[in-house]
């Protein structure tokens with residue numbers, strides 16, 4: 001750890017070292033000597049992290065709820081706010097269903113799946129769920145496919161490329177979804193250049209939500225409800241500036257704050 005002192009945040013240095021040593025945090029602070037080769041590799045990773053490369057890209061993996069996903073420059077690194085989106089959507093589904101209906105098939109769409117983290121979390125948590133995970137990026141879908149098969153979920157998660165919720169792959173499912181969930185790109189274009197430099201290493205397509213950041217949020221609010229069955233749930237992660245657009249396009253939506261107190265989620269039940 002001394003090798004990284006002062007150059008990158010301590011938690012990042014710990015994350016890199018845990019990866020190199022294949023250990024948990026407590027294993028980092030034993031007095032066992034570290035091999036010279038490992039120390040050299042650690043130094044090189046610290047230098048790349050110092051130059052702005054996210055540690056999750058350096059290790060190739062990121063945690064999400066109770067599992068982890070492989071990540072690289074083709075996909076967004078999953079965020080804690082999105083873990084919260086999934087947890088709240090699942091809680092709503094569970095509380096809104098008749099006990100007998102809980103075991104019935106549940107059809108979900110993860111719009112803008114990236115690494116596949118949301119789709120995988122749904123399939124792991126809700127054994128009755130079938131998930132269609134879509135993304136505009138072929139490169140992202142390749143990463144998601146790898147993650148899905150790693151967890152043996154290829155039979156329950158289908159991947160497809162699409163650029164809008166009214167394209168055929170989704171329109172075909174009109175009125176049939178129990179859940180449409182999305183963490184879409186929602187950063188206003190003008191704000192992209194001001195993001196932390198490590199965030200700027202993530203795909204622009206995963207971040208850029210257009211002039212007000214609400215391009216895809218608006219598409220989901222406009223077309224999403226038609227895709228849901230009665231009682232189905234639309235769950236979207238939004239920017240803190242999107243309250244007005246949500247209220248205008250979906251007055252019945254419930255807007256919720258994240259754990260830091262910022263507006264972050266819109267939920268709409270059909």
Ligand SMILES: C[S@@+](CC[C@H](N)C(=O)[O-])C[C@H]1O[C@@H](n2cnc3c(N)ncnc32)[C@H](O)[C@@H]1O
Nearest residue numbers: 076078112113114135136137163183184185206
């Ligand atoms: C913020 S990332 C979310 C990734 C992942 N679901 C997560 O929460 O970590 C948004 C994703 O939406 C995809 N995307 C961007 N524009 C899209 C569009 N028009 N239609 C579908 N997906 C899109 C991006 O490629 C990216 O993977």
